[in-house]
Amino acid sequence: MPDLNQQLQEVKSKENFLEKIKRIIPGYDGYVNRDNSRELDLRLRNTLAENLDNNKALLKNTVLNLSKSGKLFQTDAIDKIQNKLQEVIGKLRTAARGYTGAADTVKIKDDKLNQVYQFDAGLIDAVNAVTAVCTEMETASAANTDISASEQKLSGLLDNFILQFDQRESILRNL
Numbered sequence: 001m002p003d004l005n006q007q008l009q010e011v012k013s014k015e016n017f018l019e020k021i022k023r024i025i026p027g028y029d030g031y032v033n034r035d036n037s038r039e040l041d042l043r044l045r046n047t048l049a050e051n052l053d054n055n056k057a058l059l060k061n062t063v064l065n066l067s068k069s070g071k072l073f074q075t076d077a078i079d080k081i082q083n084k085l086q087e088v089i090g091k092l093r094t095a096a097r098g099y100t101g102a103a104d105t106v107k108i109k110d111d112k113l114n115q116v117y118q119f120d121a122g123l124i125d126a127v128n129a130v131t132a133v134c135t136e137m138e139t140a141s142a143a144n145t146d147i148s149a150s151e152q153k154l155s156g157l158l159d160n161f162i163l164q165f166d167q168r169e170s171i172l173r174n175l
Helices: 004-015 017-022 028-053 055-068 072-094 110-142 148-173
Strands: none
Touching: 004 028, 028 055, 028 072, 028 110, 055 072, 055 110, 072 110, 072 148
């Protein structure tokens, strides 16, 4: 996954000529940077959601492997995990943006804005951990080995992700 500075530069490179000229106007630069940061925040969360969405295929393969092995009783736990995974994906895609527009009555200060972006960037490790366990489960189920420890681990990771992401909302509420 590209780093945040690289993504911000990519967003800035898409500015049209008029936007670049307006950046020169005193006071406007901060507004444009916030708008770019808003886009960056949205892109980061969408990327994380897409990465998590890719795990659905791994979980589906795990269910198929378990079914082939006659371990249908273990698929119930995976159904619950899939529901949690969908909840996490939904939270990422629908979360409030770490930004306020020029006409908004409540303004988010730059330090809070940066805190939200750093928080979102910190979720990358959580997404990678979820993917690693989903891959582990698919591999173990294909080898017909026990996946119950991985199921518990994945369920815990998703629960922690939900709690962690809810903290993001409290950052935005505590302006």
